[in-house]
Structures are given as C-alpha cells and as structure tokens.
Amino acid sequence: MKLITFEVPSGALKLGALRDDSEGLIIDLAAGALDIGLENSSLASMLSLIEAGPSGSQIASEVVDAAKTMQHREWAGISPSSIKWKSPLPVPPQLRDCLMFEEHLLNSYAMLRKTLAEQEADPEAALAEYEAKGVYRIPSVWYDIPVYYKANRFSFIGHDEDIIWPEYSEKLDFELEYACVLNSYTKDVSLEEAKKRIFGYTIFNDVSARDVQSVEMQASLGPSKGKDFDTGNILGPCIVTADSVDADDMTMIARINGEEWCRGNSGSAHWTFAEVIAHASKSETLVPGECIGSGTVGGGCGLEHGRFLNPGDVIELEVSGIGTLRNRIVRKNQ
Structure with a gap:
C-alpha cells in the first residue's frame, strides 16, 4: 500500500491510500471503513494506523480492496x-x-577540499597538499558505527508544499534521501529482529543551509x-x-526545474537500516512512527556538484517504488 496524509477544504487531516491505477485517485480510509462496516478508529491518522499494528494494516487493506x-x-x-x-x-x-552512503561523503569532502584550495595562490599545489595530508578525510569511526543526529520533528512539510528560504x-541545497518508518516499540534488538521493525519507506529531502552549516560544524x-x-x-x-517495495534496489533521481542533477541507488549504502536500528536501540526505546533518514545518496545534493539552489526552483526527488516528492522554493521579499 501507498499511504498518505491529506488535508481537505475544511482543514481536517485525513489518512488516505493511493489507488493502484493510472488515475492517481485517493481513498479516504476512515470513511471507507465506516461505509463497509469496519472499525475505523485505527484509521484516524498515520500514527494511529502504525500504532494499531497488523490489525490496523489489515483493515486498511480491506478498504483498499473494497474501493x-x-x-x-x-x-x-x-x-x-x-x-x-x-x-x-x-x-x-x-x-x-x-x-549511510560512503560515496556522498567522498564527493562532498572532495568538493570541500577543492573549494578550500581555490582560495590559495596556487590552487593546484594546495589541493595536492590537502589530499596528501588527508584534509576532509572520512573519519574512521564512520566505518565502525552508523552515525546519526536528531532533527527538528516540528518542521516537516509534504509533497507540493513550498520551502521557505531561511533569511539568514x-x-x-537539497539532499536526496529515503527514510524508513518504525512499526513498534523497539529496544535492544538483534540485527534480524531489527529488519522486522520497519513499517514502510518514504522519500526524505533534508534541505540544508550550506553556508551556515559549514561554519557551525x-x-x-x-x-x-x-x-x-x-x-x-x-x-x-x-x-x-x-511488503510493497524492494528497499535495497530503488533508483533515486533528483531533478531541478526538470533537469536531472543526479541518479543513484539505495543499494549502494554502506550501512543498512537494520544495522542503524539495532545500534540506535541499544539501551534506548525507539517508538512507533519514528523515522530514520538514510543520509544523502551518492551524488544526491548540490554540494557534491558545486551547484546550489535559487528562489523559484522546483525540486523533484524520485525514488522508484515510492513516487516523486516535489517542492518549490520561495524567498520572501524577492
């Protein structure tokens, strides 16, 4: 199933499913369950569906079939x-x-070395020196454990919503990622058990203010x-x-204003989501609905290509088996 959250003209948020046809129509799951005589409290929202476990997913599937x-x-x-x-x-x-993607780090660090060298009197010699000294080299700890940070969970938007350019x-830059969503409370799980804790997958665009990031990091x-x-x-x-997608073999594409900037594959990740979940759950309880982003696929951001975004740009991130996430950048007073 492909599940969405959508807003109707009244402002109410509803849980929906995409119909499996060429029309792209949407099923109102709670309304459908009510109409065919099924319990629908688990279909009040995406989180309530996830928290309901297999019984909630079964009801949603029955509504999709009835549609x-x-x-x-x-x-x-x-x-x-x-x-x-x-x-x-x-x-x-x-x-x-x-x-999770080594290629992204290699590309980004190479671009940072080049940018730093271009500020010197002899850029070519400076670049050779930086490379010899290992400036911007991937730290060894990255190969030892899957690293992550926690993002602001209150700043999320969805498909076709505008990105407001931060005034500072x-x-x-954009970042082409995908994310897994957990299906249950998870703590101290094995690698094999961690694989079973994934409810589904979605596309994640981790928009980044690169000039500010380079300073504060x-x-x-x-x-x-x-x-x-x-x-x-x-x-x-x-x-x-x-159960509806092979997450280890998804083509990932980014287009800016219709121009393809990059193309990668989810299978090129150095770390797996199961490894991340097993590591993160050590002595810590992960919760249903929690999202874990993959990090940028190799080549999947402007930084790696020395190209950045402009106001008015339309970003399209496509991941096979999931769909296309589209957003426009808006800069106030411009």
Missing part, C-alpha cells in the same frame, strides 16, 4: 486536485538522520541552524509499506 469495486463512492476516488498533500507523518515522534542563508557538535528552520524537513509523497 476497487466501489469506485462510485465518494471516499473511493478522491481527486488529488481537491486536496492538499501533507507530510505522511505531520509531526513524526522522532527523526534520526544518518550518513545565501546558499541553499567546525564546533564538532552537529548541525543546528544549517538544518533547523521551518519547512526544512520534507517527507512524502507517501509511505510505502515494507
């Missing part, structure tokens, strides 16, 4: 033009963002205002249940 033969019902065929897309989890219980930055504490601003975290357009 195939009840397409004339209003709840079974809602036009996307009549709703507003929201983040599938409007306020995730938690979000941890990782660095002049260099904005010198303190070796972690990203703050380089990442923390309203509308800077984007999930969507849907959550695909884990």
Whole structure:
C-alpha cells in the first residue's frame, strides 16, 4: 500500500491510500471503513494506523480492496486536485538522520577540499597538499558505527508544499534521501529482529543551509541552524509499506526545474537500516512512527556538484517504488 496524509477544504487531516491505477485517485480510509462496516478508529491518522499494528494494516487493506469495486463512492476516488498533500507523518515522534552512503561523503569532502584550495595562490599545489595530508578525510569511526543526529520533528512539510528560504542563508541545497518508518516499540534488538521493525519507506529531502552549516560544524557538535528552520524537513509523497517495495534496489533521481542533477541507488549504502536500528536501540526505546533518514545518496545534493539552489526552483526527488516528492522554493521579499 501507498499511504498518505491529506488535508481537505475544511482543514481536517485525513489518512488516505493511493489507488493502484493510472488515475492517481485517493481513498479516504476512515470513511471507507465506516461505509463497509469496519472499525475505523485505527484509521484516524498515520500514527494511529502504525500504532494499531497488523490489525490496523489489515483493515486498511480491506478498504483498499473494497474501493476497487466501489469506485462510485465518494471516499473511493478522491481527486488529488481537491486536496492538499501533507507530510505522511505531520509531526513524526522522532527523526534520526544518518550518513549511510560512503560515496556522498567522498564527493562532498572532495568538493570541500577543492573549494578550500581555490582560495590559495596556487590552487593546484594546495589541493595536492590537502589530499596528501588527508584534509576532509572520512573519519574512521564512520566505518565502525552508523552515525546519526536528531532533527527538528516540528518542521516537516509534504509533497507540493513550498520551502521557505531561511533569511539568514545565501546558499541553499537539497539532499536526496529515503527514510524508513518504525512499526513498534523497539529496544535492544538483534540485527534480524531489527529488519522486522520497519513499517514502510518514504522519500526524505533534508534541505540544508550550506553556508551556515559549514561554519557551525567546525564546533564538532552537529548541525543546528544549517538544518533547523521551518519547512526544512520534507517527507512524502507517501509511505510505502515494507511488503510493497524492494528497499535495497530503488533508483533515486533528483531533478531541478526538470533537469536531472543526479541518479543513484539505495543499494549502494554502506550501512543498512537494520544495522542503524539495532545500534540506535541499544539501551534506548525507539517508538512507533519514528523515522530514520538514510543520509544523502551518492551524488544526491548540490554540494557534491558545486551547484546550489535559487528562489523559484522546483525540486523533484524520485525514488522508484515510492513516487516523486516535489517542492518549490520561495524567498520572501524577492
């Protein structure tokens, strides 16, 4: 199933599923369950569905199946033009963002060395010196444990919502990631058990103020205002249940204003989500609905290419099996 959260004209948020047809119509799951005589309290929201466990997913599946033969019902065929897309989890219980892709780090550090060398009198000699000294080299700890930071869970938007450019930055970037969503309380789990704790997957755009990030990361504490601003975290357009996609072989593409900037594959990750979950759950309880971001796929941001975003740009992040997450950048007073 492909599950979404959408807003109707009254302002209410509803849990929906995408119909498996070419029309792209939406099923109102709670309304559908009520119509066919099923208990629907677990379908009040994405989080309530996840917390309900297998029984909630079974009810949702029954509604989706019923919609195939009840397409004339209003709840079974809602036009996307009549709703507003929201983040599938409007306020995730938690979000941890990782660095699972080695290629992203190698590319980013190479670009940072080049940028630093270009400020010297002899850029070519400076670059050779930086490379010999291991300036911006991947730290060995990255190969020992899956590292992550915790993001601002209150700043999420969804598909087709505008990104508001933070007023303190002049260099904005996207990050092409995908994320897993946990299905249950999880603590001290084995690697094998961790694989079973994934409810589904979604696309994650971790928008970054690179000029600010480059300054504050010198303190070796972690990203703050380089990442923390309203509308800077984007999930969507849907959550695909884990049984509906091969998460180890998804093509990942980023387009800016229709131009392809990069293409990668989820299978190129050095770390797996199971490894991240097993590590993060040591002596700590992870919760249903918690999201874990993969980190940027190799080549999956402007920094790696020396290109950055402009006001008015439209970002499209496509991940096979999930869909396309689209957002426009808006800069106030410009």
